[in-house]
Amino acid sequence: MKKSIAAAGNYGPKVRSDCEISLEITSDGGVRIDLTSKVQVLYGESIKSLVTEVLDFFGIKNAIVTIKDSGALPFVLAARLESAVKQLISTDLEYLPELLKENSYSTTRDRFRFSRLYLPGNSPGLMINAGLHSADGIILDLEDSVAPEKKDEARILVRNALRRIDFCGAERMVRINQGERGLSDLHFVIPHNVNLVLVPKCESEDYIRQVDNEISEIKKKFNLNNPVFLMPIIESALGIEHSFEIACACDNVVAIAIGLEDYTTDLGVTRTIEGTESFYARTRLVVAARAAGIQPIDSVFSDVADMGALKQNVMNSKSLGFEGMGCIHPRQIPVIRQGFSPDETEIAKSKKIVQAFETAKLKGLGVVALGSKMIDPPVVARAQKIIDLAIRLNLLSGDWISEVQS
Amino acid sequence: MPIKTVINAAGRSVPLEINGKPAIPFKGVGKHKPEGRKYSPPIPTCSDFPDDGNKVVSSLEEALRKCGLSDGMTISTHHHLRDGDLISNKVFELASEMGVKDLVWFPSASFPCNDPVIKYLDDGTINRIEGSMNGPLGRYVSEGKMKGTAVLRSHGGRVQAIQDGEVRIDIAVLAAPTSDSYGNAKGTGGTSACGVLGYAKADYIYASKVIVVTDNLVDLPCFPMEIEGNYVDYVVVVDKIGLPEKIVSGTTQITRSPDRLLIAELTASFLEKSGILKDGVTMQAGAGGTSLAIAVFVHQILKNKGWKSKFGFGGSTKYMVKMLEEGQMGYILDAQVFDLDAVKSVENNPNHIPYSVFNAYNYHSKGNLTSMMDIMILGATEVDLNFNGNVVTHSDGYLLHGIGGWQNCLHARNVILPIPLFRDRIPVIVDEVTTLCGPGELIDVIITERGIAINPLRKDLIESVKSSGLPLLTLKELKDKAEEICGIPQKPQFEEEIVAVVKWVDGTVIDVVRKIKTG
Numbered sequence: 001m002k003k004s005i006a007a008a009g010n011y012g013p014k015v016r017s018d019c020e021i022s023l024e025i026t027s028d029g030g031v032r033i034d035l036t037s038k039v040q041v042l043y044g045e046s047i048k049s050l051v052t053e054v055l056d057f058f059g060i061k062n063a064i065v066t067i068k069d070s071g072a073l074p075f076v077l078a079a080r081l082e083s084a085v086k087q088l089i090s091t092d093l094e095y096l097p098e099l100l101k102e103n104s105y106s107t108t109r110d111r112f113r114f115s116r117l118y119l120p121g122n123s124p125g126l127m128i129n130a131g132l133h134s135a136d137g138i139i140l141d142l143e144d145s146v147a148p149e150k151k152d153e154a155r156i157l158v159r160n161a162l163r164r165i166d167f168c169g170a171e172r173m174v175r176i177n178q179g180e181r182g183l184s185d186l187h188f189v190i191p192h193n194v195n196l197v198l199v200p201k202c203e204s205e206d207y208i209r210q211v212d213n214e215i216s217e218i219k220k221k222f223n224l225n226n227p228v229f230l231m232p233i234i235e236s237a238l239g240i241e242h243s244f245e246i247a248c249a250c251d252n253v254v255a256i257a258i259g260l261e262d263y264t265t266d267l268g269v270t271r272t273i274e275g276t277e278s279f280y281a282r283t284r285l286v287v288a289a290r291a292a293g294i295q296p297i298d299s300v301f302s303d304v305a306d307m308g309a310l311k312q313n314v315m316n317s318k319s320l321g322f323e324g325m326g327c328i329h330p331r332q333i334p335v336i337r338q339g340f341s342p343d344e345t346e347i348a349k350s351k352k353i354v355q356a357f358e359t360a361k362l363k364g365l366g367v368v369a370l371g372s373k374m375i376d377p378p379v380v381a382r383a384q385k386i387i388d389l390a391i392r393l394n395l396l397s398g399d400w401i402s403e404v405q406s
Numbered sequence: 407m408p409i410k411t412v413i414n415a416a417g418r419s420v421p422l423e424i425n426g427k428p429a430i431p432f433k434g435v436g437k438h439k440p441e442g443r444k445y446s447p448p449i450p451t452c453s454d455f456p457d458d459g460n461k462v463v464s465s466l467e468e469a470l471r472k473c474g475l476s477d478g479m480t481i482s483t484h485h486h487l488r489d490g491d492l493i494s495n496k497v498f499e500l501a502s503e504m505g506v507k508d509l510v511w512f513p514s515a516s517f518p519c520n521d522p523v524i525k526y527l528d529d530g531t532i533n534r535i536e537g538s539m540n541g542p543l544g545r546y547v548s549e550g551k552m553k554g555t556a557v558l559r560s561h562g563g564r565v566q567a568i569q570d571g572e573v574r575i576d577i578a579v580l581a582a583p584t585s586d587s588y589g590n591a592k593g594t595g596g597t598s599a600c601g602v603l604g605y606a607k608a609d610y611i612y613a614s615k616v617i618v619v620t621d622n623l624v625d626l627p628c629f630p631m632e633i634e635g636n637y638v639d640y641v642v643v644v645d646k647i648g649l650p651e652k653i654v655s656g657t658t659q660i661t662r663s664p665d666r667l668l669i670a671e672l673t674a675s676f677l678e679k680s681g682i683l684k685d686g687v688t689m690q691a692g693a694g695g696t697s698l699a700i701a702v703f704v705h706q707i708l709k710n711k712g713w714k715s716k717f718g719f720g721g722s723t724k725y726m727v728k729m730l731e732e733g734q735m736g737y738i739l740d741a742q743v744f745d746l747d748a749v750k751s752v753e754n755n756p757n758h759i760p761y762s763v764f765n766a767y768n769y770h771s772k773g774n775l776t777s778m779m780d781i782m783i784l785g786a787t788e789v790d791l792n793f794n795g796n797v798v799t800h801s802d803g804y805l806l807h808g809i810g811g812w813q814n815c816l817h818a819r820n821v822i823l824p825i826p827l828f829r830d831r832i833p834v835i836v837d838e839v840t841t842l843c844g845p846g847e848l849i850d851v852i853i854t855e856r857g858i859a860i861n862p863l864r865k866d867l868i869e870s871v872k873s874s875g876l877p878l879l880t881l882k883e884l885k886d887k888a889e890e891i892c893g894i895p896q897k898p899q900f901e902e903e904i905v906a907v908v909k910w911v912d913g914t915v916i917d918v919v920r921k922i923k924t925g
Contacts, residue, residue, distance in 0.1 A: 016830055017830055017831065038830060039802075039830065039831050039832060039895075040802075041801075041802035041803065041896070041898045042801055042802060042831075042832060042895035042896055042898075043831065043892075043893060043895060043896070044896070045896055046893050046894075046896070070830060071829075071830030071831035071832065072831070073831060073892060073893075074893055128891070129664075129665045129855060132665070132855050132856065133664060133668065329664065330664035330668075331664055331667065394875075
C-alpha cells in the first residue's frame, strides 16, 4: 500500500534555490497550499499557480501541500512536487517543463573533453550557473553524490534540469548508477537530449553493451536522432584488466575515464598527490584507450583549494597521455583547460602541417609533405584540430593562415 | 491631514515636509545650491573647563546629565566600532531609565548589534532614526512601527546635513579606542582599535556637546589627535567600548562562490580591455567578497603590466594593503578600516593615511575626492532599465541596507556595478527600482555573470570595448534573460504611509519608502 503523505526536496539554513514539498492527498476540500518562501512577495502567486497546474496534470483535485522554499526555480518546484506525487500514486505521466531551444544541440565523438564538471544531481543551487564556467562537459550526477534515499527524486530533478538549464554549449552529460538502477536511470534522461552517459565502476564490456542497447531502444521509442556517447569509468583492478575490451565494447564509447578514489580503495592503498600507486593503472588505461581509438580521461583532483597542486597534476596527466580530467569545482576548469590546451610548440608545429596541407591542396598534390616527411591525413586532421582549438582558446587568430602567407 | 507631496526631478512622488520640517524635492544632479552660512554650534568658553584639562567624569550617565539630555534632542554616534559597538545602545538604555522621550538617533550607520534599540523605539525614548537601517530594524521601520519618519542619508549627505544645519546635533557620544583626559582621541591603540575615526569629525566639530567614551585612557597627549580635545566636553572611561572580534573582521575574505568569482574576473577583464585600468589609476572598492576578488585580479594585472595605482580610497582591507606593500599602490587614503591587517597598516605605514568624509564625500566641500576616482566598484540591490540604482530596499519592499558612501561614490569617473543577475530567484534588473537612490545618469556599467551592460550615455566606453570579445548586452536583454530563468516577479504592495525618505547627496529628497502592506 502507498503512503498517504510524501515529501521531496531539501530545505535548511544552508540550502539555496531548492524547496521541500510535502504532499497529502485528501478526499475533499480542494487543493490547499501552505507556502513559506523567501520570495513570497515576488513569486508567491506564481508558485501557487504552478502547484495547482502540476497537481491538475496528475489528476489530483484535493490535497494539502506544504512548501518551504528558498528561492527554487519553477523547474525545481515542479520536480519536487512530481517526486512527492509519484510516491503516492502510480503513474507514467511526466510533467515536463519546456525544453530550452538552446539545449537541442548534439556533439561529435572527437570533440575535446578537457574538463567535465560534476554536479550533484539533487542540488539545484549548483546547477543554475554551471554552464557559465566554460567546462567542455557538465555532468549531472545520479550516482555517488546523491544519497540513497534521494535517488528517485534526483532523477526527476536531473530530467527537468536537462530541459531548463542552459548548458551554454558544454557537452550534456549524465552519470548513471550501476547495474539495474543505472539502466532504469536512462529512461529518465535519454529523451531529454543527453550527449554522453558516464557509466561508473565499469568492469565488463557486457554492461556497456546493455547500456548502449537500452539507449538505442529509448531513442527508437522517442524517435531521437542525436548520438548518445558513452564514457565508461574504470574504478577497480578488474576494470583495469578489462579496460581494452570495455573501450571496444561498442561504437558509442568515445572516451574512457579512471576513477582513482575507488581504484585505490580497491587496491587497499592510499591515494597520493604523486600518484605512484596508480601509475600502472593510468598508463594501462591510456594504452587501452589509444588502442581502441578513443580518448583517455583522468580522474578528478579533489583538493579544490590547491590550484598549484592541480596544475602539477594536470601536467603530469597530460604527459602520461590523458586528454582531460574531471572537475568538482568550477574554479578548476580554467587550470585544467590551460593545462591540456596546446602549448606554443604544438601550435607552431600544427601551423606548419596545416600550411603544408593547404599548399599541397592548392597545387593539386595528392600527398602532403613537410620537409622530407610525408604527412598522413589523420596527422593533418589532428593538427587542424589543435589549430581550431587554439583559435577557440584565443591562442591564435582565426585568420592566422593569411597572416602567415602575407 | 495627509502631507503634501510633489513629483521631483526624478519623477518620484516626495513629501514637502518631513517630521514637521520643510523638505526640498530633488532637482537634478548638482542643481541644488543652498545659500547663506554654515550652521555653527554654540560658542564655548575655555574658562568653563578645568584648568588641568581633566574632563573625565564618573559615568556616561553623569556625562549625559551634564550635557542636559532632554526630550526631543538629537544624539549622534559613529559606526567605526561596526558590529561590535557597545556604546550606542547604552546611551538609549540610560536615556530610557532617565525617562527622556522622543530622541532622534543620528548614527553614521547602524549594525545588527544595534537591534536592541527597537526596545527604545517601542517605549518612546527614540522618536526616529536618521541613518541606516537593516535587518530587524529595517523590518520594524518598513512595517510602519517607528513613530517618526526615518531619514536615510549617504555618508557625505550626513556631513552636508550637519553643515547646512538641517540636522543639529545636541549631543555627540563618540566612542574612542584611545583618548586622554582632555578628549584628544584616536582610532588605534587599546583593545578596541578600529583604525580611524573619520566619520566622527563632523559630529565633534558641529555638536553642541561632545562626550568621548573610551576604554583606553592614556596620558596627554594622545597622538595623532583624530578628535581634538578642544571640542570635547566630557570624557568617560568604561571597561569596554566594543567587542574586538566584531569591530573589524579578523580577516576579510574574497568570495569563494565560483559565480561571484566569475563576475569579479569579468569586471577585471572589462577594466583592462576598456583602458580604464592604466598606470596611475585611482580606485575604490568595498569590502564585499566580490569587490575583494576584483581587487585581487586588478592587483595581478597591475603587477603583470608593471603599473602602479596612484592611490586607493579605503574602506581598506588586507588586499588593498597588499597592493600598497608590494608597490602597486602609492597611497591608501582611508575613511574606514575593515580588517586587522588594515588596522596594523594605518598604524604603521606612513603612506596609509586617515582621510575624513569632509575631503572625500561632502556636498558642501570645495570639491571632493570621489570625482577624482577612475574606478569605483559598487553594489546594488536593484538596477532598472534606465540604470537607476537602489541600495536601501529589497525587491520585496523592505528596508535592507543603509546608503553608506554609495551615492557619493557615484560621482567617480567610471561607476561599475558588478552584481549577479539574480539572487535566489530574485532578479536584480527591474523595470523600475523599488526605491530610487542613485540616478542612472551616474551609473556607467553593470557587470553580471551573464553579460555586461554599458550606459548608452557612455559612448566612449561602448566604443572602447566594442571589439573586445566581452559579452555586451543591453539591460533589457539582461532583464529578459533573468526573467526567462526566474519568471516575472510580482510587485510588492505598499500602503500610502511614508516610513522613510531617501536624501540625495545635496539634502534634497530623491525618493521615499512606503509602509509594506501586510496580510
